[in-house]
Amino acid sequence: MTIDYQPYKLYIMNDPSIDHLIDVAKVAAATGSRILEKEYDSVHRGSKKLDITMKTSAIDLVTEIDSNTQIAIVDTIQKYFPEHRFIGEEKGAEDIGSPDCPYEWIIDPLDGTTNFIHGKHSFGTIIGVQKDGILLAGAMHLPLLDQWFFGGKGAGAYFNGNTVKLRKTGRLEDAILNCNLIHRAKNIDGTLHVSLPSCRSIENYGCAAEELGEILMGHTDGVFFDGIRLWDICAGFLLIEEAGGKMAYEAQEPGNPKGGYTCAASTEEIFDDLWKWTKTKM
Numbered sequence: 001m002t003i004d005y006q007p008y009k010l011y012i013m014n015d016p017s018i019d020h021l022i023d024v025a026k027v028a029a030a031t032g033s034r035i036l037e038k039e040y041d042s043v044h045r046g047s048k049k050l051d052i053t054m055k056t057s058a059i060d061l062v063t064e065i066d067s068n069t070q071i072a073i074v075d076t077i078q079k080y081f082p083e084h085r086f087i088g089e090e091k092g093a094e095d096i097g098s099p100d101c102p103y104e105w106i107i108d109p110l111d112g113t114t115n116f117i118h119g120k121h122s123f124g125t126i127i128g129v130q131k132d133g134i135l136l137a138g139a140m141h142l143p144l145l146d147q148w149f150f151g152g153k154g155a156g157a158y159f160n161g162n163t164v165k166l167r168k169t170g171r172l173e174d175a176i177l178n179c180n181l182i183h184r185a186k187n188i189d190g191t192l193h194v195s196l197p198s199c200r201s202i203e204n205y206g207c208a209a210e211e212l213g214e215i216l217m218g219h220t221d222g223v224f225f226d227g228i229r230l231w232d233i234c235a236g237f238l239l240i241e242e243a244g245g246k247m248a249y250e251a252q253e254p255g256n257p258k259g260g261y262t263c264a265a266s267t268e269e270i271f272d273d274l275w276k277w278t279k280t281k282m
Contacts, residue, residue: 016081018152021137024080025127025235026150029139031076032109032125035069036116037143044119063117066090069109073127077105084129087257089231102132104257108231111140112207121145122207128234138235140209149209149216149239157216157239164216164243172273175221175266176201178211184226197224197277212236215265216243222266224278227252230261237265246271250279 042048051064070090077084078096084103086093093107105127110116112123124142128135137152149164151157157164169175177197181204185192196202203220205211208228214220216239225233230249237247245267253259264271264278 018137018155021129022139022150022152022155024077025129025137025139025152026148028073028076028105028107029125029127029141029150032069032073032107032127033141033143035072036065036110036123036125039065040116040123040144050117063110063113065116066110066113067092069125070107073107073109073125074105081105087230089229089258103129104131105129106231106234108208108229111209111232112205115206120206122205122210124207124209126209126231126235128231128238130234135234135238138238140213140235140239142207142209142213145210147210147213147217149213149235151239151242153238153242155242157242159213159216164239165218166215166240166243166245166267167218167221168269169221169267170269172270172277173198173200175199175270175274176203176219177266177274178203178205178214178220178223179225180204180206180208180211180228182206183228195281197274197281208232209236212240212265215240215245215267221270222264222274224264224274226262226278227260228263229258233261233263233265237263240265244268246275248275 043050067090070088083098083101085097085101086105088107108126111126116123121144126140128138139150148160177199181194185194211223241247247265249261249263264275266274
């Protein structure tokens, strides 16, 4: 799927339409994923050496590509909405925009950094936008998998231009779920331990966009996370809800926009059981 790039149009209205927000989210995601695809080729099919730094642990990595891609995405969005604010995974976006503006763009410039580093194809860009804390629109693009997901509040959810259709699994016990297990595991005497709900199978991808995309493509039934960040779930959770599913997320550090979240999203049929387990057993 290709994005039709139009000349920049500055939206100065107080309340841009959902369609406008979706369009800008798509253009911003395309800006990010174009950079990622070019850099991937340079690193894994060329001779570029990747500078890798640990953030909080050996499984929380960042590269110069993350930061550079975020800067390009912010610049793109600002051409449309110069007064809007930002919540970015990488540093540098917190003080941009008008402090009084209720709109915030949420950016994950490189979702699946570890996958990118190791030459896997499961990585991409996630863009969301919220007003007064309510998610309004979002887009996710995994360029090497040729997967586009986008939509908005009241405007539906789409995968590669087609309306999303979720699975209809009736019971949690029969469901296929997604979760990044390594980020939830606890090290006890040198062995990683993780709790799991009673279900048919747990799939692990290391990329939130792919984990949420699998639900939107009708391949799996739900996802649950402990400590994940808003930029990982902002678009996918909204799209699952727009497709007829349900979602919930609770801040673990209220007042910290970059803090972790306890959250789950799934088809409607299994959500209540999945959310109850997520809040009480995880």
